[in-house]
Amino acid sequence: QMQLVESGGGLVQPGGSLRLSCAASGFTLDTYTISWFRQAPGKEREPIGCISALWNTAYEDSVKGRFTISRDHAENSVVLQMNSLKPEDTAVYYCATDLIVGTQFCSYVGMQYWGNGTLVTVSS
Numbered sequence: 001q002m003q004l005v006e007s008g009g010g011l012v013q014p015g016g017s018l019r020l021s022c023a024a025s026g027f028t029l030d031t032y033t034i035s036w037f038r039q040a041p042g043k044e045r046e047p048i049g050c051i052s053a054l055w056n057t058a059y060e061d062s063v064k065g066r067f068t069i070s071r072d073h074a075e076n077s078v079v080l081q082m083n084s085l086k087p088e089d090t091a092v093y094y095c096a097t098d099l100i101v102g103t104q105f106c107s108y109v110g111m112q113y114w115g116n117g118t119l120v121t122v123s124s
Contacts, residue, residue, distance in 0.1 A: 002026040002113060004095055009118030012085055018120060020080040021072070022095030029071070033098050033106040034078040036069065038091035039117075045094070050106035051078060058106055063089075085122045092117040 008020040022034060035050035049059040051069045059067060068081045078095060096111035 004097065004113055004115035006093060006095055006115040006118040009093060009120045011121045011123065013124050014085060014087055014122055016085050016122070017081070017083045018085065020082065020093055020118060020120070021075070021077045022080070022115060023075060023077040029076055029078060029097070030073060031101045033100065033103050034069075035096050035098075035106060035108050035111060036080050037094045037096065037108070038089075038120075039094070040088075040091040043091075047108035048093075049080070050108060052104055052106035053102045054104050056105050082120070085120075087122045090120060090122050092119050 003025045005023050012018050031053050033050055033052050036048050037045050038048055039045040047060060048063050049067055049069050051057045057069050066084045070079050072079055094115055094117045096114045098110040099112040
């Protein structure tokens, strides 16, 4: 069964860092776009960044320069490294994939599989 599972969320102080992981079971992540989204309390889910099968990345302005997305082949996962966290980064973070093989550029549309999310709380 194909599944995505996020992990690594938790409580962190403003200015701190967290490393989220999106691990796959039942399929190999390498050939697919993986996109990250988040949903803050009382707000709609929003995209934050993505990585294509060819390792091209894209980031929304709200996280550009602070968040980095990369692949971990050994773990069959995609990592979201979050630095300089702000209270407004508090949200449930989700990863998703469009299951389209070998795309050069990533996007946030057409996601077919989603993880259940991991909660990130940025607070002092």
